[in-house]
Amino acid sequence: MHTNENLITTPVTEELLRGALDVERTRRGLLPHRLPAAARRQIPDEQLATAEAQPSGVRLVFRTRATTVELDTLPTKRVYRGFPPPADGVYELLADGRLAARATVAGGNVREITDMVTQASELHEGPAGTARFCELPPGDKEVEIWLPHNEITEVITLRTDAPVEPPAPRDRKVWLHHGSSISHGSNAAHPSEIWPALAAAAGGVELVNMGFSGSALLDPFTARAMRDTPADLISLKIGINIVNTDAMRLRAFTPAVHGFLDIVREGHPTAPLLVVSPVLCPVQEDTPGPLAPDFDGGTLRFRATGDPAERAAGRLTLNVIRDELARIVARRAADDPNLHYLDGRKLYGAADYAELPLPDEVHPDPAGHRRIGGNFARLVFAGTGPFATAAR
Known part of the structure; x- marks a missing residue:
């Protein structure tokens, strides 16, 4: 040095x-x-x-x-x-x-x-x-x-x-986001080009990123941290880590989501709150976890090891989670008009996968981060998106 x-x-x-x-x-x-x-x-x-x-x-x-x-x-x-x-x-x-x-x-x-x-x-x-x-x-x-x-x-x-x-105080709104390794920035090339940073720049907001690789597991201590963090806009990207660690069954997942939302709402009762389901991940769409590393051919990829037949017994897949998150948000929105839902496949779906496949079958490459960030900015911060008015 x-x-x-x-x-x-x-x-x-x-x-x-x-x-x-x-x-x-x-x-x-x-x-x-x-x-x-x-x-x-x-x-x-x-x-x-x-x-x-x-x-x-x-x-x-x-x-x-x-x-x-x-x-x-x-x-x-x-x-x-x-x-x-x-x-x-x-x-x-x-x-x-x-x-x-x-x-x-x-x-x-x-x-x-x-x-x-x-x-x-x-x-x-x-x-x-x-x-x-x-x-x-x-x-x-x-x-x-x-x-x-x-x-x-x-x-x-x-x-x-x-x-x-010291920097001059900013009058920008604060966006608090929680998610998995994709939100953390896995496989992004640069720190300002992880998808939440790109979306924040496009939306003109200050980012506080609580994307934790492998660890978006509805932990109560994470919910309390979000509850206690000043924020104007909040998003929760829920699901993929719960499937790929095989951490829960449907019976435990539903009340855990409700509990997480309840805790966040204790500190932010009226802030726009967006629940985002998983982006497309073909290996886990209909196959339960856990994920396992696969080094076939010398390249790291991931594969799901669960049995799709066990969905009937409550094993979770990405499609099961998307259906349940949509149902939870619809039920709660009757009493919480500032609660919103976004299907993650609108950020990265089948057409995106065909054009920009996931190199390890789970995480997007730098171009994939740009695609997700751009889609999030367009759907959430612009037009009639759930953050559009509040972010200004």
């Missing part, structure tokens, strides 16, 4: 961070979290503990005239034993809302997943590094540095060649 002694050092404080629900102070700096401490104490597995600490949608925001910016961080990268390491996570710098530069940080900690089924892992510690952004647009501007959506990122030091000021 190299320090340019001619640059001004600015402490990274909570007021410079957006999109995080909590910040943990470490011996080096700040570690953004997307679940508060009370919720983190109830996390039952390493999958969610890792996902919530990956700063999807979290960005550092400030005003400056600087044309050179350096950010020291300690990333924790995740690798799978026996597979090549993924590319380093990407940091994106936006100046007044426009992409100005990208950077990466080499090194850092490495969490090696030794078993994909149990998520057992080993942590190998490494050094901090620096994301450098040079030749930025001149003049006073609002700078956003989007942190990697797929790497735990401890923020250490900010350096610039001009003074830094």
Whole structure:
């Protein structure tokens, strides 16, 4: 990690961070979290503990005239034993809302997943590094540095060649979204190009992303975190993780959805609240989980391992969940006119799959994220969409 002694050092404080629900102070700096401490104490597995600490949608925001910016961080990268390491996570710098530069940080900690089924892992510690952004647009501007959506990122030091000021307050509405790995940004190329970030930019709203890879499981502590987070617009993308972990049967699923909605409504009784069912995922449309990794041919894909005949006994598939979510929302909407439902196949359906297939049979590629984000913006934020009036 190299320090340019001619640059001004600015402490990274909570007021410079957006999109995080909590910040943990470490011996080096700040570690953004997307679940508060009370919720983190109830996390039952390493999958969610890792996902919530990956700063999807979290960005550092400030005003400056600087044309050179350096950010020291300690990333924790995740690798799978026996597979090549993924590319380093990407940091994106936006100046007044426009992409100005990208950077990466080499090194850092490495969490090696030794078993994909149990998520057992080993942590190998490494050094901090620096994301450098040079030749930025001149003049006073609002700078956003989007942190990697797929790497735990401890923020250490900010350096610039001009003074830094806190960002001006924004009058944009806050959109709070919860979902699965697709909402988290799996297989997206860049942090500002995960589908919720693209939809938020198109809708002119501030994103708080509670998309948790593998962990949208109707956990009560997640509902309480959403209840207690200030927000103007709320969406819940429910279903695929419940099917692909085989976590529930229909008897448990229905009251769990009602309970989750009840808790969220305690803190946001009248906010527009959109329930979104799963996007198309052919391997699980009519086949129950759990999902299993399939390395046939040396490429990671996923397959559903359940028996479709067991749907009659309450085993869940994506089609079963879509039907039940539509029924739940229709029943509740009689007393909650600000509750809405969107079939996820309108975001990514059969025609989209034919054009932009899922590389691993579950997650979209970067073009798929752009398709989902664009469709969400068109259907939800524009025209007569459920967020259209409230987002203005």
